[in-house]
Amino acid sequence: MRKIEHIGIAVQDLEKSNELFEKLLGKKHFKTEEVEGEKVATSFFQVGETKVELLQATDESSPIAKYLERKSEGVHHIAFDVEDILAEVERLKGEGFEILNETPKLGADNKLVVFLHPRSTNGVLIELCQDVS
Numbered sequence: 001m002r003k004i005e006h007i008g009i010a011v012q013d014l015e016k017s018n019e020l021f022e023k024l025l026g027k028k029h030f031k032t033e034e035v036e037g038e039k040v041a042t043s044f045f046q047v048g049e050t051k052v053e054l055l056q057a058t059d060e061s062s063p064i065a066k067y068l069e070r071k072s073e074g075v076h077h078i079a080f081d082v083e084d085i086l087a088e089v090e091r092l093k094g095e096g097f098e099i100l101n102e103t104p105k106l107g108a109d110n111k112l113v114v115f116l117h118p119r120s121t122n123g124v125l126i127e128l129c130q131d132v133s
Contacts, residue, residue, distance in 0.1 A: 004079070007078055040056065040058060042109075044109060051109075053079075082129065084130070085104050
């Protein structure tokens with residue numbers, strides 16, 4: 001794992017949250033994107049080498065909608081940048097971590113993504129990200 005790629009924050013209202021984080025960080029978001037496969041709308045802020053990703057559900061069956069029902073707004077996941085996502089999945093499986101999706105899928109910001117189950121990572125949802133380009 002090379003660095004923290006982003007911190008994902010689940011929000012009820014992306015527009016209001018963009019305004020809040022613009023005030024907090026002193027800058028505007030640089031990108032919004034909808035990920036249909038995850039039923040989520042995202043907004044990204046750059047903070048040094050790391051990004052903050054705001055996530056709003058676009059459908060009540062979205063994992064983000066379910067998270068908000070259980071826990072309310074807040075930190076949803078921490079994503080790490082990796083060079084070779086398949087090799088990292090194999091390494092982590094060998095270390096005993098529970099992988100939620102062993103086959104990488106296309107996520108926001110042109111990344112291949114894999115998630116580790118929070119029950120194997122002290123309650124934190126971990127995302128692995130690899131640039132598609």
